[in-house]
Ligand code: SF4
């Protein structure tokens with residue numbers, strides 16, 4: 001027998017079965033109310049360049065999947081108990097963002113969303129057509145999550161859930177099946193909602209939230225209740241803690257000056273971001289770490305997202321000395337390897353400079369003659385920070401052979 005529609009509760013239970021504990025549904029529709037703020041984000045030059053460039057396609061699920069009937073949004077918690085218990089190992093260790101501590105979340109989410117699609121097909125008695133959206137899809141994932149009732153947008157522009165804070169990966173499954181509220185009523189059409197800030201998407205008046213039976217009833221009820229958009233109140237901790245001022249004002253992120261982007265962008269790292277980088281080698285968690293909503297969040301239990309100390313707190317000198325093949329062996333399964341080893345080596349050089357690690361000189365100095373100009377320049381910068389006996393003469397010697405004008409400028413500054 002073919003079933004034409006499912007209840008939100010049924011879909012939520014399937015989510016739990018496939019490892020997606022936070023799940024919400026919203027009728028597929030164009031959420032054009034977000035378009036003005038999204039357009040402003042692009043026209044003000046705050047986009048990093050990693051985003052899909054066409055604003056109206058980011059609010060239109062039918063661009064990706066014309067038959068879409070329902071948007072199923074999921075938030076996968078990734079702050080695990082094992083990660084919380086892990087301590088920074090001794091030595092010259094950097095720091096990578098928590099989102100890459102476990103297995104690449106793209107793979108984990110895709111596997112589980114595909115499994116959910118299979119479960120949906122079994123439930124309705126036909127092959128459900130679906131499209132998986134994880135990060136690389138044009139669809140604005142935070143807006144879909146808010147529309148589906150999974151949480152709200154904080155001043156740090158992250159989606160914040162009531163149970164796991166902002167430590168969640170977002171994904172969506174567009175399906176050609178109608179999902180109705182658990183009492184069987186049809187979903188109301190989405191209503192325009194007021195926007196809080198330029199990066200904060202509006203939410204539909206009719207999310208079909210289907211939180212899981214695994215959660216305490218009080219938690220589920222609080223999420224089912226209507227959510228205020230602005231739950232930050234007077235707090236501005238994320239804005240004051242941001243090391244680069246990328247959070248220009250509440251809800252306004254300048255992605256191009258966010259360390260999360262800066263650590264991934266190739267080429268020379270602009271000089272003004274090198275000191276704020278500290279010992280980070282991939283990503284930045286500061287605006288999430290300081291958030292009080294995250295201090296009370298639940299921990300996840302998900303073995304695929306459990307950390308490994310060598311990827312969470314990477315050995316900086318090892319990054320400089322390991323082969324490309326060894327790099328892929330160590331980091332290839334994480335979400336931080338897609339740019340390859342060069343940006344990691346650049347970031348490790350700068351982090352070692354910031355940490356003034358004298359014992360790293362033998363690993364840094366060979367980079368003065370590396371084939372990549374950004375690594376030669378970063379090595380010179382790091383040596384200037386460490387400023388130990390012999391560092392200036394090593395840079396001066398490299399300068400004699402250097403022809404790249406940008407690297408020469410770095411080296412001249414380093415020996416001034
Ligand atoms: Fe600022 Fe770091 Fe947050 Fe980016 S990730 S906005 S740099 S605190």
Ligand code: SF4
Pocket residue numbers: 154155156157231232235236237238239287290291292293
């Ligand atoms: Fe909101 Fe404060 Fe969290 Fe920033 S740190 S997102 S202002 S609650």
